[in-house]
Amino acid sequence: MNHQESLTAYIAAFVRELVQTGITDVVVSPGSRSTPMAMVMAEHPEIKLHVHVDERSAAFFGLGIAKASKRPVAILCTSGTAAANYFPAIVEAHYSRVPLIVLTADRPHELREVGAPQAIDQIHLYGHHVKWFVEMALPEKTDDIIRYARTVCARAVAIASQTPSGPVHLNFPLREPLVPNLDRNLFQTEERPKGYVKVHNGDLTINNTQFKETAAKLNGKVKGIIVCGNIETEGFVDAVTLLASALNFPILADPLSQLRSGKHNKENIIDAYDTFLRNQDAKSFLKPDVVIRFGAMPVSKALTIFLKENHCADHFVIDGGGGWRDPSSLSTDMIFCNETIFCTTLLTYIETKASKSFLGNWKDINKLTKEHMTTIRDSIELSESRLFYQLADMLPEGATLFVGNSMPIRDVDSFFLNNDRSIKVMANRGANGIDGTVSTALGASLYSTSLYLVLGDLTFFHDLNGLIAAKLYNIDIHIIVVNNNGGGIFSFLPQAEHEKNFELLFGTPLNIEFEHAIRMFNGNFNKIKDWDQLGLNMKNSSETTGINVHEILTNRDRNLAEHREFWRLVSQEISNFVKGDHK
């Protein structure tokens, strides 16, 4: 068997199986060693192949596609530091449970650790941050090895998809010459033409006895709350809403729980807790004796502190991914069960409803807090808090809101409240980095009707290069850059009290005009001067295509003062309310 035939048959078998597992999108970065895989992938009629020259952005782009399409995505690069550039997105995929099939080309064994060019040690390159690593066999065309290639592929996709989803890494040693033979019928196979092995992934669930015991602990509890962080489990929104109604428990809904937007019942959904849980009187008034928590840890620090302060409460953490998401060691019961199954099944065991008074207290404080948010809406200047407060109104129906880390996600948490619109909120909250945000959003926008990215200037700058994908592939995206010329979040941290070196180490103003870069990427750029202009821009935005950047200039000091003044005002009103009406 000649080299080219072996190479072609092996790679084609792998690519064919990749498509048969259901993968449609592949992100390829150009390189020499990866030539056979790239050329064969480009031949497959069912593969959407995206080419991205910067591997860091490429991997985040793949992550975004996987997040929005809810399907695994394969990413392919050549040997050497190219593969190392994938690392940040792989770490994010690992912690945010997103399935990625990472394919790296490598030098064959005889060219490793002997000073050959572009040869680095790629064995277990990503350490514990992938669910599975395979050093692939060299290409051969024997039946055994073709079956091996197909099985490893099916298995890799299954492992990546299996809950908790995550990245897997397959490393392909490939010998020169690297050009495959594309003249043959690449993707035809006689053996198991519909896929070598179909993997039936199961969901975790506890048994009836365990459900009965859990229900027994909840029955008759009066002061219970449900906390929902970032969660993507199918059917969860309706299931948890029904459970909360049955229990008369409030749901503290993180913006990434997808519970704040949509047409589902929002009777029990509390959305302003990040504001009112900063007030001591509210916290005393609302003490729970049982907590049921779903999803990742919520964004709100106020909520985290509140939960820690109530460490005596029974604390149920439900995780269908079998993780251990409990940074404050609060859980009394760690329940490894699919969240939708948990809600739906538990419901059948609930016998006694709590009285509505505790729920009523939560709803009263929540309502009071929201009434005072009008002070933000009435502010005249362009401000960060008002922007996030008004966002829900300004976005078109069916929009996806992708939120940058640091300040924007916190402001979304504080100010983006319950609404009946169909708006999906996304963010990179696995490791909460500011890196790769533009690329993740661009990838997500391929599977979203209309995507709005809101992010700070440092986050935008960190992945500015990612915009090349939008330029080359005519991707539509609306980007709202909240430009406070530096790291706005640090103004909220204790180091802000130490003026010396603060701007050098934390403020880090870049003093750049993004307009130039946007022009390079053929995008539209608008510097937003006032609310009317923003409103108008957002109104027209659904019709414009390509890259649309709306820049809002804000001021870090003024922003800090505004947030503090708002919290002070609301806090006062809450204290009056708690002490007056309810003592």
Added chain:
Amino acid sequence: MNHQESLTAYIAAFVRELVQTGITDVVVSPGSRSTPMAMVMAEHPEIKLHVHVDERSAAFFGLGIAKASKRPVAILCTSGTAAANYFPAIVEAHYSRVPLIVLTADRPHELREVGAPQAIDQIHLYGHHVKWFVEMALPEKTDDIIRYARTVCARAVAIASQTPSGPVHLNFPLREPLVPNLDRNLFQTEERPKGYVKVHNGDLTINNTQFKETAAKLNGKVKGIIVCGNIETEGFVDAVTLLASALNFPILADPLSQLRSGKHNKENIIDAYDTFLRNQDAKSFLKPDVVIRFGAMPVSKALTIFLKENHCADHFVIDGGGGWRDPSSLSTDMIFCNETIFCTTLLTYIETKASKSFLGNWKDINKLTKEHMTTIRDSIELSESRLFYQLADMLPEGATLFVGNSMPIRDVDSFFLNNDRSIKVMANRGANGIDGTVSTALGASLYSTSLYLVLGDLTFFHDLNGLIAAKLYNIDIHIIVVNNNGGGIFSFLPQAEHEKNFELLFGTPLNIEFEHAIRMFNGNFNKIKDWDQLGLNMKNSSETTGINVHEILTNRDRNLAEHREFWRLVSQEISNFVKGDHK
């Protein structure tokens, strides 16, 4: 002992020791968890602190400083994907033997793998690509722990510096609150104020018997060649030149051997081998029976093939770093000895000189090849080969030429020839990636009189963000962008014969105008129209400060044709010469 006192004393002891080891430059990326280290570093009067918001660029920036200053550099970032962004530069540092002290802040043990924000598994984060990893103790102010912090610091710098140099990784778990107490006298210490432990690193050397045996194998050898790849060993240029004279061996000098430029004796230095070793007649005419090789593998593929074809020759590989740089398994003797010590000592054992005829043949062919390079100089159009051919003349005395990977380093190899100017040539040739090139060059420019970076458009784009450092710190750099709108090197590879999908997968034109981005970074941008303009620009360039970008538009197809036509022409002349004069 209160928390802040422990934190401050521990971190200050570490930073103090860092300075005492000789480190002067530290690259810091902003973050919260790294606050105590950053704030304490900023207080030290002897630390040059560079702040860089993009950790990928930051690490390459540190790498560039370390390469040019020949001193270890510390880089500091916060926890999470920030640290993952360091990976590409760490891999490059590992393979190019550059000392980096990688300092990452981390969550303390109780906040790991429990869903805490920005907490990822940082234990052995960079796998085998660092020489040493230490999970640091939590801050304490006991004598033992202060001594521990100082010892680990001294040891880390020593290990990074020890041949072969490379990166080390220290991971610091840090608890909140993170602000240190800067009011105390941070850097005063009573115990061993001049440094806790000074490490005396030794060089590898073989003993006299081994030298005698090696000399015996060389004495009387007529057809010997010396091959020098990328090498930085002190005193090597003069030592190897003397050895070559004593042996009458030609030196095939890679552009990164630093042997082509300078005022040393260039009598035996062969610089045009990448061209003439493509000709079969020349290769038959110049067959060696002994090869002495120093440094990394040379850039030239023609040379690599030539060495493989002469696998029967005795092949000595000398490596002061004790590595195994021999991708073709050619070495008969692997000699772990400092290269300068090797040349100088071996010289004293050399008894009989080879006749000059073999050396003469190499010099004749080399001269003939170079005569035909005038055809390149006489071409009218702006072309890639001519640019590199004329570079040596155009650069000011004392300049550093930093060369991008893919085409530019190969063109430098082919066309940047012997000259008497003092020009240092640098490149990232550990893993040969195109990533981080701008940042490495910017870092290097801090310790260079006048730095010229020549690179392709994809390489420039990959690290365009790196220019922010030049803008913020007013770094002077001259950048010549050879813009052939895509991956020029792929036109030289076999996949170029397959037109279908070639532009999609390999050509990858970006179609962008860099001028916009350069304006964003406050740089000067010149589109070079002809040779006169380039000459004039280069002449005036030594006086201009800041970012200066000179863009030369070329065409990938024309470039391929020009290279091929040149090689064809020279090859013909060489064959005539060998067959005519010398048969």
